[in-house]
Amino acid sequence: MIQVQTRPARHWLLLLSLVAMWGSSFLLVKLAVTSIPPATLVAARLAVAAVVLAGVLVAAGRQLPRSPRLWAFAAVMAAVGNAVPFWLIAWGQQTISSGLAGILMAVMPLVTLILAHGFVEGERLTGPRAVGFLIGFCGILVLVGPEALLELGGSGSSLMAQLAVLGGAVCYAVNAIIARHRPPGDALEAAAAVAAMAALMMIPAALVVDAPWSVRPTATAVAGVVVLGVVSTAIATVVYFKLIADAGPSFLSLINYLIPVWAVALGIAALDEDPDWSALVALALVLAGIGLSEVTRRRSANAPHRL
Numbered sequence: 001m002i003q004v005q006t007r008p009a010r011h012w013l014l015l016l017s018l019v020a021m022w023g024s025s026f027l028l029v030k031l032a033v034t035s036i037p038p039a040t041l042v043a044a045r046l047a048v049a050a051v052v053l054a055g056v057l058v059a060a061g062r063q064l065p066r067s068p069r070l071w072a073f074a075a076v077m078a079a080v081g082n083a084v085p086f087w088l089i090a091w092g093q094q095t096i097s098s099g100l101a102g103i104l105m106a107v108m109p110l111v112t113l114i115l116a117h118g119f120v121e122g123e124r125l126t127g128p129r130a131v132g133f134l135i136g137f138c139g140i141l142v143l144v145g146p147e148a149l150l151e152l153g154g155s156g157s158s159l160m161a162q163l164a165v166l167g168g169a170v171c172y173a174v175n176a177i178i179a180r181h182r183p184p185g186d187a188l189e190a191a192a193a194v195a196a197m198a199a200l201m202m203i204p205a206a207l208v209v210d211a212p213w214s215v216r217p218t219a220t221a222v223a224g225v226v227v228l229g230v231v232s233t234a235i236a237t238v239v240y241f242k243l244i245a246d247a248g249p250s251f252l253s254l255i256n257y258l259i260p261v262w263a264v265a266l267g268i269a270a271l272d273e274d275p276d277w278s279a280l281v282a283l284a285l286v287l288a289g290i291g292l293s294e295v296t297r298r299r300s301a302n303a304p305h306r307l
Contacts, residue, residue, distance in 0.1 A: 032224035048229025078197035081175030092164035136289030
């Protein structure tokens with residue numbers, strides 16, 4: 001029997017807040033990367049997030065976690081979910097268009113769906129869910145337009161940039177599965193540990209790759225890094241852990257379909273842009289895909305759970 005899966009309003013509220021925080025990060029990165037190279041940008045972003053989260057812990061009278069298991073988890077999350085994908089995507093977007101990057105990043109929900117089927121209990125790959133995710137992906141293709149599609153493939157630096165962004169999307173998918181298996185503990189403490197580990201990974205890399213002491217950032221770039229660190233990384237990571245623990249990785253992965261919609265809405269509100277018919281069709285496809293992906297098959301009480 002087919003039924004629509006009902007979710008608490010807080011799941012959607014947390015998801016939409018992440019869409020706003022992460023969706024705005026592309027604009028902030030564009031502002032910052034004009035005078036700050038990618039590795040240094042990522043290291044600074046993570047350092048700001050680590051300092052903010054550590055400060056919040058101190059203000060709350062709490063400490064960083066002491067569990068070796070949680071720190072091991074934080075190290076993996078820092079590498080797979082922060083340091084590596086942040087760097088790959090920033091590096092790739094120096095060469096390819098944002099539209100093409102949007103197509104490649106939209107692969108993340110599909111990869112998450114497949115991985116969750118095998119590694120997360122209760123996240124079965126159903127027919128309606130698979131079709132819903134594919135419809136959402138088609139919405140992304142319509143949104144970015146045929147020009148971006150024609151850029152797929154190629155060779156040389158363009159191909160390497162595409163593979164870098166695709167690698168970032170796969171990292172995010174793997175990270176969503178790992179995050180679901182977070183050891184017991186507070187989301188704020190886990191977020192602080194992950195940010196600290198990610199900063200420790202990226203700062204040496206930036207020192208070697210970029211020679212950041214020679215960088216002369218503009219005031220706008222510095223402001224972009226600060227907002228990226230505080231909002232798009234520190235606050236967003238706490239919300240991320242809370243949402244993925246409550247709602248699961250497949251639901252969270254819908255964010256990669258909603259972020260382009262947020263970008264269009266931001267353009268309308270902030271830049272007075274007038275979207276053409278393709279944006280409206282894309283929005284309809286994305287929302288239809290999300291709705292269909294939330295349809296699930298009711299299993300009998302005796303149906304076995306897949307691990």
